[in-house]
Amino acid sequence: MEIAIILFVIAVIFITRSIKVVPQQNAWVVERLGKYHASLTPGLNFLVPFIDKVAYKHNLKEIPLDVPSQVCITRDNTQLQVDGILYFQVTDPMRASYGSSNYIVAVTQLAQTSLRSVIGKLELDKTFEERDIINAQVVQAIDEAALNWGVKVLRYEIKDLTPPAEILRSMQAQITAEREKRALIAASEGRRQEQINIATGEREAFIARSEGEKQAAINAAQGEAAAITSVADATAQAIERIAAAIRQPGGEQAVQLKVAEKAVEAYGKVAADATTTLIVPSNMTEVSALIGSAMKMVQTGKTGAAA
Numbered sequence: 649m650e651i652a653i654i655l656f657v658i659a660v661i662f663i664t665r666s667i668k669v670v671p672q673q674n675a676w677v678v679e680r681l682g683k684y685h686a687s688l689t690p691g692l693n694f695l696v697p698f699i700d701k702v703a704y705k706h707n708l709k710e711i712p713l714d715v716p717s718q719v720c721i722t723r724d725n726t727q728l729q730v731d732g733i734l735y736f737q738v739t740d741p742m743r744a745s746y747g748s749s750n751y752i753v754a755v756t757q758l759a760q761t762s763l764r765s766v767i768g769k770l771e772l773d774k775t776f777e778e779r780d781i782i783n784a785q786v787v788q789a790i791d792e793a794a795l796n797w798g799v800k801v802l803r804y805e806i807k808d809l810t811p812p813a814e815i816l817r818s819m820q821a822q823i824t825a826e827r828e829k830r831a832l833i834a835a836s837e838g839r840r841q842e843q844i845n846i847a848t849g850e851r852e853a854f855i856a857r858s859e860g861e862k863q864a865a866i867n868a869a870q871g872e873a874a875a876i877t878s879v880a881d882a883t884a885q886a887i888e889r890i891a892a893a894i895r896q897p898g899g900e901q902a903v904q905l906k907v908a909e910k911a912v913e914a915y916g917k918v919a920a921d922a923t924t925t926l927i928v929p930s931n932m933t934e935v936s937a938l939i940g941s942a943m944k945m946v947q948t949g950k951t952g953a954a955a
Contacts, residue, residue: 665697675741677704687741704745706738710802713752715759720767722775728767729810732786734759735802736794743798751797755790759804762789772811779806 669692670676676688680700688702695701717731736755738744748754766785767775775782783804791801 662697666695668693668695668702673708675706675708675738676702677706677741677745679703684742684746704741706741706744708738708741710735710737713756713759715756715763715804718760718764720764722767722770722772724771726772726815727812728772728775729808730763730767730806731808732759732763732804732806734790734804737800737802738798739800740798743796745798747797751794751799754797755794755799755801758790758793759786762786763804765789772815775809779809782806 668676668688670688670690672690674690676693678685678688678695678700680696685700713734713736715732715734717729720728720730722728734755738751744751763782763786766782766789770778770782783806786804787801790804794801
């Protein structure tokens with residue numbers, strides 16, 4: 649009975665030491681007689697009891713690693729308090745087991761030294777503007793060395809950049825000065841544009857007024873010309889009608905009568921004016937001679953028109 653119990657215990661020990669179930673996203677490193685033998689994949693695995701043993705267990709998931717805060721000096725000799733976070737993953741369990749005594753410490757230290765090297769090449773202002781470039785350069789520097797440790801560095805992110813208090817105050821003063829400068833420039837540009845708009849409006853108004861005055865003068869001149877033309881046309885028509893009337897029978901006698909009436913009317917007006925001295929011809933036949941002379945002039949004009 650005791651032998652059976654001993655055999656049962658030995659069998660249980662053999663089974664527990666020979667059968668290994670590896671969880672998903674894990675890798676176990678097996679050593680046989682102190683030498684690397686194999687890496688167990690997720691699932692059911694069998695070992696040789698008392699000969700094989702699980703020496704290392706690795707998590708193959710992506711691991712976030714907080715990089716301790718450190719002081720970095722920029723190219724322009726400014727101190728910066730920098731902290732970040734590193735994301736890496738074990739890709740080769742065998743190298744992760746034997747490539748470094750502690751790959752987590754190695755990756756952390758390398759991240760800090762690489763970060764100091766990258767920031768030392770940049771000026772203070774550039775460190776705030778080029779975070780993506782800093783992250784990429786740190787990842788590249790770590791990844792090259794981490795290959796021997798069976799680790800793949802996926803990315804590095806800077807969480808915070810903190811300059812000294814004096815630098816912060818000077819930066820705030822600089823930002824305030826820049827904002828005031830932009831405000832003054834904007835105000836001056838506004839005044840300049842206002843003056844330009846006023847000058848442009850006055851110039852356009854002056855041009856519009858001059859164009860209106862010009863058009864008004866043209867219209868007045870055209871109106872006067874049209875009036876003169878109308879008067880001339882009316883006078884010509886009247887003269888033509890008078891000439892036609894003279895050519896009619898009895899026209900000359902009518903003209904003589906009209907001339908005589910005008911002459912008598914003119915003498916009457918002169919005589920009515922008290923301030924005018926009237927000299928009456930001693931021979932009234934001279935009035936008839938005057939009328940006769942006027943008729944001769946009418947006849948001469950008629951002959952010339954007929955010719």
